[in-house]
Amino acid sequence: MIFRAKYVVQSAKKFLENGALRVENGRIADVGRASSIRGSGEVVDFGECAIVPGLVNAHTHLELSAMRGLAPRGGSFTDWLRKVVELKRRMAREDFLTSTDAGLRESIQAGTTTLANVSSDETGLKTLAESGIRCVALLEVIAFEKFRAADAMDTLGDRFEAAKRFEGLGIGVAPHAPYTVSPELMSACAQFARKHDLPISVHSAETSEEAAFLYGHDGGIAAFLRDMGISLDDWEPPLATPIKYLASLGVLSGKTLLVHCNYLTRDEVEIVKKSGGHVVYCPRSSEFFGHVDHPLHRLLNAGVNVALGTDSLASSGTLSVLDEIKFLARKHRKTFPARFWDMATINGTRALGVSRRTGTLEKKKSADMAVISLEGCSGRTPLEMAVEDGARVVATIAQGRVLHNVLA
Ligand SMILES: [Zn+2]
Numbered sequence: 001m002i003f004r005a006k007y008v009v010q011s012a013k014k015f016l017e018n019g020a021l022r023v024e025n026g027r028i029a030d031v032g033r034a035s036s037i038r039g040s041g042e043v044v045d046f047g048e049c050a051i052v053p054g055l056v057n058a059h060t061h062l063e064l065s066a067m068r069g070l071a072p073r074g075g076s077f078t079d080w081l082r083k084v085v086e087l088k089r090r091m092a093r094e095d096f097l098t099s100t101d102a103g104l105r106e107s108i109q110a111g112t113t114t115l116a117n118v119s120s121d122e123t124g125l126k127t128l129a130e131s132g133i134r135c136v137a138l139l140e141v142i143a144f145e146k147f148r149a150a151d152a153m154d155t156l157g158d159r160f161e162a163a164k165r166f167e168g169l170g171i172g173v174a175p176h177a178p179y180t181v182s183p184e185l186m187s188a189c190a191q192f193a194r195k196h197d198l199p200i201s202v203h204s205a206e207t208s209e210e211a212a213f214l215y216g217h218d219g220g221i222a223a224f225l226r227d228m229g230i231s232l233d234d235w236e237p238p239l240a241t242p243i244k245y246l247a248s249l250g251v252l253s254g255k256t257l258l259v260h261c262n263y264l265t266r267d268e269v270e271i272v273k274k275s276g277g278h279v280v281y282c283p284r285s286s287e288f289f290g291h292v293d294h295p296l297h298r299l300l301n302a303g304v305n306v307a308l309g310t311d312s313l314a315s316s317g318t319l320s321v322l323d324e325i326k327f328l329a330r331k332h333r334k335t336f337p338a339r340f341w342d343m344a345t346i347n348g349t350r351a352l353g354v355s356r357r358t359g360t361l362e363k364k365k366s367a368d369m370a371v372i373s374l375e376g377c378s379g380r381t382p383l384e385m386a387v388e389d390g391a392r393v394v395a396t397i398a399q400g401r402v403l404h405n406v407l408a
Contacts, residue, residue: 001400004034005046005371007382011053011346011360012338015382021051023367026400031361046371046395046407050382052341053360054113054133054368054398055321056348059201059259059280059309061118062103062128063096064088068313077207077289078224084314085228093123100124103319104131108403110320111370111393114359116201116257116309116352118174122162129166133398134368136170136352137163138201141189142180144225146234149185156192170352172199175251177206178242179213179221182234187249199255199352201280205242205268206260207289214238214245243268252277257351259309261299262291269295269302278305278351281343283327285311296332300339307348308340322372322386322393329387337387371395371405 001023008019008031020037022030030037064084071083091099100117104127107115114134119125120142128135139159143152156173163171175181175189186202193200205211213221216237225232238245243264246252254276261279264272272279279299286294299306310319317323325340349359358366373394377385385391395405402408 001041002037002039002043003046003051003369003397004043005049005051006374007050008361009050009052009341009382010362012341012383015050019051021361021367021369023400026367028361028363028365028367031363044402048373048375049394050372050374050386051361051369052111052372052382052386053345054358054370054396055111055344056114056307056352056359057107057112057310057319057321058116058257058307058348058351059118059282059311060103060107060115060319061312061314062100062107062319063120063124064099064312064314065103065106065319066091066095066099068317071314073288074290076220077209078220080289080315081224082227087314096121096123097127100127103313104128106319108133108396108398109393110318110322111372111396112319112321113368113370113396113398114349114352114354116172116199118201122159125163125166125169129169132401132403134170134354134358134366136172136199138172138174138199139163140174140176141185142176143185144180144182144230144235146182146184149182149188152185153188153192156189160196170354172201174201177203177210178245179210179225183238183249186246186251190249190251193255194253197255199257200251200253201257201259202246202251204246204258204261205263207291208263211241211263214240214242241265241268243271247271247275255353257307260286262286262294264295264298266298269298269304272299273302273304278307278347280307280309280351282309282311282316283324283331284317285309285315287327288315297335305347305350306343307351308343320393322370322391326387326389326391337383340387341383367397367400369397371397
């Protein structure tokens with residue numbers, strides 16, 4: 001099968017005008033100028049479009065997709081969390097499944113071909129495994145009281161065994177956050193991830209209340225935990241910032257995804273860099289909560305690998321990674337958009353350990369692509385055009401299969 005378009009963007013640094021790709025057995029067999037790509041089989045010409053590497057959503061919670069617009073904007077983070085917990089308690093197993101399914105469909109229509117999803121139980125794992133895109137199920141762990149750590153690890157072990165039965169499904173561990181997972185459990189999750197060579201994803205340094213809690217302040221987070229009936233009797237505040245605290249528990253490594261990182265000290269940026277860990281920035285979710293000064297440029301300048309995530313529809317308007325890129329391009333007008341495209345593609349695959357297989361459009365890599373219509377766009381390069389308002393995803397191809405195509 002041959003796919004052609006006005007532009008083939010192989011990576012943020014390299015594009016071809018009038019380009020084409022030949023796909024065989026789910027992989028890119030050849031890529032170049034349309035005139036030089038030959039072969040038998042069907043030819044799909046997308047015309048006035050850019051074929052770009054499939055987008056990578058490195059952090060989302062698809063099971064919360066039914067919560068679009070339901071959680072309050074502009075209030076405190078813990079008020080939002082209370083609302084999400086309340087809405088989640090009202091959801092039946094069937095609702096989680098419907099929600100995951102709808103979120104997955106929306107993600108595919110938005111050009112996502114690699115997705116890391118935080119899964120709070122086994123509901124939805126089959127849907128993820130059979131989606132046609134590359135999914136990593138991050139098995140969520142939450143238990144703040146010390147005595148619950150052993151049970152939580154037993155459950156994680158069982159869930160890991162159950163998840164392994166789904167062929168093609170990537171697996172990782174997601175201890176929720178420093179204020180919902182006890183230090184003993186956080187450390188045990190890190191050991192588990194190391195033992196099984198899995199990615200580990202933690203919500204980190206998301207709010208300033210989080211650091212305050214770790215320094216022993218009896219503020220919003222402590223009140224939230226008490227409201228949830230959680231005892232703080234065993235809690236000994238580490239008197240450290242979130243990243244230093246996680247590092248002390250052995251969480252940081254080249255397989256660690258630190259999600260959000262809205263508030264980082266200079267030291268913490270260095271610690272992340274030295275550990276080889278990755279940061280997953282969710283720009284519109286950060287904006288939803290009013291975190292305006294994300295240390296994105298400090299991280300990039302330090303050489304930290306920063307990937308993008310949409311977070312859930314409880315704090316973001318869509319599950320589109322292209323919408324995140326457009327948001328960043330509007331917010332940072334002086335930054336060359338190619339940086340954001342790297343974050344949305346190759347950086348995400350690096351964070352998830354699959355960059356040798358996907359993330360750029362090169363020979364032998366998986367044929368994972370998003371097709372973006374550039375009609376009416378006027379930028380100088382295809383990636384500049386693709387961040388304009390009118391640019392939209394019209395097709396998604398994953399492992400050589402056309403999963404979505406509005407032009408067909
Ligand atoms: Zn999240």
